[in-house]
């Protein structure tokens with residue numbers, strides 16, 4: 121799909137206005153006036169980037185975002201990366217040089233691919249799955265999404281910790297790209313939800329709830345973040361995120377802290393969507409996070425359903441193999457505080473019509 125414009129009402133594609141249920145702008149911050157004003161100011165103060173092509177420089181904006189995000193997450197240090205995927209790649213490949221790494225296979229493709237690049241294993245991380253964690257006697261890094269973007273489930277952090285019982289030296293890495301801003305106290309992510317559970321490192325992306333401008337980060341224990349930044353060429357040999365992106369993320373983070381009610385508004389929008397789907401006879405079985413997948417079956421059927429929804433004025437992407445297993449393709453609906461009760465009811469009615477035509 122090629123987007124011609126993005127407005128408060130939705131997207132314009134092929135000259136057609138689309139209500140969006142396939143965006144990670146959960147809190148509507150990409151449209152927030154102070155976020156947009158911050159981008160304008162950054163353009164004025166710094167231009168789109170600095171004329172130095174590597175991470176040899178920083179700006180006052182980058183420093184402020186690193187410090188304020190560290191405070192928000194309650195960690196010692198944050199380092200900014202050009203994207204969330206690069207943050208995952210840098211962290212996993214660097215730490216895998218001295219540790220056995222096990223990545224949960226349900227995690228984002230960039231985390232799974234990072235495991236591949238590091239020659240690490242991928243499997244379902246659970247105390248019940250019999251995962252052979254720590255069998256080599258080496259130190260271990262376990263990594264998982266906090267909120268799985270495909271099925272909307274939350275990682276079982278307590279279970280994850282139990283899965284590594286008996287392993288002496290464990291680092292836990294949580295990719296909280298979809299959880300920050302949507303889950304936990306004030307949107308602090310999966311740790312904020314399952315209080316007290318340990319994550320030594322958190323990765324994330326500003327392409328989701330925090331402004332949508334792109335760019336990513338690694339947060340956590342100073343010694344580990346410093347090591348990734350110092351050693352990984354995915355940090356030091358590549359450009360830092362643009363000041364425009366950083367300004368957008370910083371302003372979005374400040375809005376979230378001043379307006380934590382946005383997180384409960386998102387929860388309300390999610391409840392409303394689920395009630396509307398149920399009212400229209402649409403079944404789903406994921407927990408009540410802002411991601412609601414509706415199982416369709418074959419990839420062709422899911423793509424056709426998504427196309428029909430687009431024809432009816434809604435953008436609801438089809439999630440198809442290889443992202444999900446054969447036969448498990450789905451329509452994925454993401455909630456947003458921008459969705460009114462009326463729009464939610466309309467999309468639920470349309471999903472029901474599209475699926476009943478396929479039954």
Ligand SMILES: Cc1ncc(COP(=O)(O)O)c(C=O)c1O
Pocket residue numbers: 202203204205206228230265269295296297298324325326327334335336
């Ligand atoms: C869980 C998760 N991690 C990482 C990423 C990558 O983020 P970015 O787009 O900043 O590379 C995504 C983006 O889709 C994601 O869903």
